Amino acid sequence: MCEAAGRDSAKIYGMKPSKPRSIRTVALLSMLLAVAVTAFTQNTQNRPPVPVGPLPQTPRPQGGAGFVPALPCGPSVQNRLTALEQFQNGASLAEIQQQETRALACKVNLAVVEVIASGFGAAPGQEYETVSAATPGPSIGSGVIVTADGFIVTNRHVIKGAPKILVVLHMDGKPDEQVPAVLKGQDLNTDLAVLKIDRSGLPFLEFGRGSVRQGDTVYAFGSPHGVGISMTKGIISAPVRQVKEEDQLDYIQTDAAINRGNSGGALVDVNGKLVGINSFILSESGGNEGLNFAIPSDVVAYVYQQIRTNGYVIRGTIGITTRNLTPDLIRALKLPVQLGVYIEDVEPKGPAEDAGIQVGDIVVAYDGIPLDGRRSQDSALDLKRAISGRAKGQPIRLEVLQRGSTQAKTFNVLVNQTSPASSDDGPQLSTDSIVPQLGIYVLQISFNGAAQLGLRSHQGVMVAAKVQAMSAASSELENRDLITEVNGKPIANQEELQQALDRAEPDSPVALRVERDKRYLTILLNIN
Secondary structure (H helix, E strand, C coil): CHHHHHHHHHHHHHCCCCHHHHHHHHHHHHHHHHHHHHHHHHHHHHCCCCCCCCCCCCCCCCCCCCCCCCCCCCHHHHCCCCHHHHHHCCCCHHHHHHHHHHHHHHHHHCCEEEEEEECCEECCCCCHHHCCCEECCCEEEEEEECCCCCEEEEEHHHHCCCCEEEEEECCCCCCCEEEEEEEEEEECCCCEEEEEECCCCCCCCCECCCCCCCCCEEEEEECHHHCCCEEEEEEEEEEEECCCCCCCCCEEEECCCCCCCCCCCEEECCCCCEEEEEEEECCCCCCCCCCEEEEEHHHHHHHHHHHHHHCCCCCEECCEEEEECCHHHHHHHCCCCCCCEEEEEECCCCHHHHHCCCCCCEEEEECCEECCCCCCCCHHHHHHHHHHCCCCCCEEEEEEECCCCCCCEEEEEECEECCHHHHCCCCCCCHHHEECCCCEEEEEECHHHHHHHCCCCCCEEEEEEEECCCCHHHHHCCCCCEEEEECCEECCCHHHHHHHHHHCCCCCCEEEEEEECCEEEEEEECCC
16 A cells, blocks of 8 residues: 555646646536535425534433543434535535534544553553563553454554553443453564454444545544543645664654554544554654654554464565665665665575575566666565565565676575564563562573573573562662572572572572673672
């Protein structure tokens, strides 16, 4: 969708309609207006007045403390007249637009949920990917119901590592309901996750299938700062935007206000179709500054279907790492071309190496499609998408300039596929992994794990994260510290660590032998 959106936008803003087409458009509009006026003069007397202005007040449902009911969707919204019928009955364009916006809010609100990831989460201002401290309280984000039987899409960073996930359903005129959710799968490359709740007959949003264009009106729904489902309005600032070179996809940029807690919420068009999942903002202040980004719905739909079918996302791969050609790279390496994709790494014994592709080669086209920046502003991402969308065993034809050659060679490479492990989230923390005396979450390290991490010790317990406000003892420990001894006694797992701490004499310091950055340290702690 992203490439298509970029091309469509270029056409709209780069081409002027011909004069005959303008005449036909004016004529058509004139005919529609004449029909509307005729219908208005004939039928105004026979129709009831259209309800405009504020929605009718409905009794406030009684709920628990802090209960805020969902937006009431009364008959005036659900059974409203069409826009033409409202116009025929004397409603102004502003009043019609108001009614349509209210109807859209009623539809979307019920399909957007709050997602509560309990147990621990990133401390305020910290990212999950580089977590050094974990808070014991819940973190709150948003999600979107995409099927009537309870499949929900959200951001991976909302639920990453959480042992318990709850979803808050907002039913029309009823108290909010917290429902346990099961994580069906997650995808690191796109920061998406799929949840499932045990419910049926739920309101849900359909995926938008068309390309969004610059200037399109959109609405963002989510729970900013956990205050409840809110709605903001904006436009598509850019339909295709790559924020960082290493990004795995292009985002939709919008000025519809998004704040913390909106992650995983819905970005919808004027018809209430899902065009994106709100993901992140760029901000110097930490608040909304109009630079808000959503994952396009075609990417969301693909990841959702893959996770629902397989439990993870299968992608094609040929075993290469690429980057775009830049003026600095071309100048430094004295490359013979200005456009293309530079291969900076080739996986040993992978499909690309087997085909004869080498580090330093430049891919100038695939399957006859030039990588010249016309199809996509990001040629490396364009090539990556072309490969990842292929099934295992399917060929891709690459035209490659190799070192010392000015003539492109053609390579037919058979695509392999990523393994489930490449989509795995790694070791999961749980409340069972807390060592309360030290205020830390721990992971047991095996012999093989120690070798993979390049550790000097072959066994021990690693500090995975800290539990804030639980113990001051953890202040001396750092993330990735490997605890190997307690008071001179070796420990191999969490149980032995816990037993050693339990045996410590009251009001006496505890000596931990710790491996940090391949050096051994002795840390003295008072766990009381």
